[in-house]
Amino acid sequence: MKVFLTGAAGKLGTAAAHALLRAGYEIVGADRRVPKEKPEWLFEIDLLDESAVREQMTGCDVIVHAGNHPNVKAAPTPQIVYRENVAMNVNVFQTAADLGIRRWLFASSIQACSGGRHHHETPPRPSELPYLPMDGRLPPNPGNLYALSKIAGEDMMRFYARQFPDLSAVALRFPMLVDVSPSYLEHIRSAYARGRFPTMLDEGFSYLTLNDAAQLILALLEHSAPGFHTLLPAAQGNKLGLPPADIVRVYYAGVPLRIPAERMESLVDISEITRWCGWTPRDNHIFDVPLTAPIA
Ligand SMILES: NC(=O)c1ccc[n+]([C@@H]2O[C@H](COP(=O)([O-])OP(=O)(O)OC[C@H]3O[C@@H](n4cnc5c(N)ncnc54)[C@H](O)[C@@H]3O)[C@@H](O)[C@H]2O)c1
Secondary structure, eight states, X not given: OEEEEETTTSHHHHHHHHHHHHTTOEEEEEESOOOSSOOTTEEEOOTTOHHHHHHHHTTOSEEEEOOSOOSTTSSSSHHHHHHHHHHHHHHHHHHHHHTTOOEEEEEEEGGGSSOSOBTTOSSXXXXXXXXXXXXXXXXXXXXXXXXXXXXXXXXXXXXXXXXOTTOXXXXXXXXXXXXXXXXXXXXXXXXXXXXXXXXXXXXXXXXXXXXXXHHHHHHHHHSOOXXXXXXXXXXXXXXXXXXXXXXXXXXXXXXXXXXOGGGOSOSBOOHHHHHHHOOOOSXXXXXXXXXXXXXX
């Protein structure tokens, strides 16, 4: 099976490419920035160029679309992030629709539903989450133009899934994707301890390792189901390294709980994903060490 993998030179794209190749998939990787010494499956393509996308995607069976500006500050202005993400998404999805490709995975973002409130605002504003634990069914709640571009991507998938009943279109609302190097983990940990890591309050302090994200992509390729689906995958654990009940008490008072906080293993419920494709994250609780500055 041949996979058209966008953003293939990026963090997630690289992890996904390695996992796909190891599993025996053929890849056509597309990225506008490719290293000089590049693997033979990686091509320099600007996803804003419709005809280049068509040329490279022809002959592929599946798309894994991870090529976007990955946050609202990733381009000189938020307008560019929005405009270019939406343009890339429509080029990729319309081309896939035209070519009869009926299995799509899209790297959306938890920011599609996590609002605009930071966890360290003074004075704090209450959470807008409609329920906890979170899951892939949360309604859209964008807090910036990057998040809005992801919702636009999801809307496109919903639109095409209605047109093509055999289309399997899955939007993966990834939380912060992390690598597991000790220096990186320490950086995140100390930033949180100072209350200075720019995460949205309504992300539930969630994260996922790049390797687990890549494994999920593999699992979903093997268990596609028709229709449009939004999934919220996350490690079982959180960036504060604290029991969910303690976090609920401090940050999410007043949010309706689907199960008692003491029984929550995580603030994100991934059981639907596990039932669907068998995936569970391997790297859990990687931030579970005492913080230097405990929360109140
Ligand atoms: N990193 C995270 O924490 C995170 C969290 C949630 C969702 N995501 C999503 O996952 C995807 C991958 O993120 P990442 O962290 O690997 O980011 P990344 O920046 O490492 O990778 C994105 C890649 O897309 C490429 N790209 C951007 N514009 C392009 C264009 N016009 N044509 C071709 N290629 C283009 C970039 O060159 C880059 O290599 C993105 O869609 C991002 O929104 C990332």
